[in-house]
Amino acid sequence: MNIKPLTLFILLCVCFLTYSFSIYLQPIFTKQDISIDIHKAINGRLVWQKYNCQSCHQLYGLGGYLGPDLTNIYSKKGKGEPLIRAFIYTGNVVMPSYGHMPENEINELVEFLKQADKSGSVDYNTFNISYTGMIEQK
Numbered sequence: 352m353n354i355k356p357l358t359l360f361i362l363l364c365v366c367f368l369t370y371s372f373s374i375y376l377q378p379i380f381t382k383q384d385i386s387i388d389i390h391k392a393i394n395g396r397l398v399w400q401k402y403n404c405q406s407c408h409q410l411y412g413l414g415g416y417l418g419p420d421l422t423n424i425y426s427k428k429g430k431g432e433p434l435i436r437a438f439i440y441t442g443n444v445v446m447p448s449y450g451h452m453p454e455n456e457i458n459e460l461v462e463f464l465k466q467a468d469k470s471g472s473v474d475y476n477t478f479n480i481s482y483t484g485m486i487e488q489k
C-alpha cells in the first residue's frame with residue numbers, strides 16, 4: 352500500500368486532535384465528589400504552604416523526609432481525622448505543635464488532606480496502567 356505523505360500527515364493530525372480532545376473532555380465527565388468542600392480544600396492548600404508542612408512531609412511522595420507521607424493519612428486504618436487534628440494541636444518530640452493555629456485553618460487543612468486522599472493513592476501496588484497510558488486505581 353502506498354500512502355502519500357500528505358494523507359499520512361492528515362491522518363496523524365486527526366489522531367492527535369482526537370486524543371487531545373478526549374483528554375480535555377475527561378475532567379468534564381469525571382464525577383465531582385460532593386463530600387469535599389473544594390473551596391475549603393483550596394484554602395487548606397495555602398495553609399499547608401503557610402506552615403511549611405511540606406518541609407518535613409511528602410504528598411504523592413514529594414517533599415521533606417523527616418515525617419511520613421500524608422497523601423493517604425485521612426483514610427489510613429487507625430489514623431484519619433482525629434489523629435491529624437491531634438498531631439496539629441500537640442505535635443510530638445520531632446514535630447512542632449501548631450496549637451496556636453486558628454480553628455478555621457485547621458479545618459481547611461483537614462479538608463485539604465481529605466481531598467488529597469481522595470485524589471489517589473501513593474501505594475504503587477494499587478496502580479493499573481491502562482492501554483492509553485493513563486494510571487488508574489485498581
Ligand code: HEC
Nearest residue numbers: 402403404406407417418419434435438443445446447449
Ligand atoms: C519539623 C518537621 C515537621 C513539620 C514542619 C511538620 N511535621 Fe508533621 N510530623 C513530623 C514527624 C517527624 C512526624 C512523625 C512523628 C512520629 O510518628 O513519631 C510527623 C507526624 C505527623 C502526622 C501523623 C502521621 C502518622 O502517620 O502518624 C500528621 C497528621 C502530621 N505530622 C501533620 C503535619 C501538618 C499538617 C503539618 C503542618 C501544619 C506538619 N505535620 C508539620 C514532622 C513535622
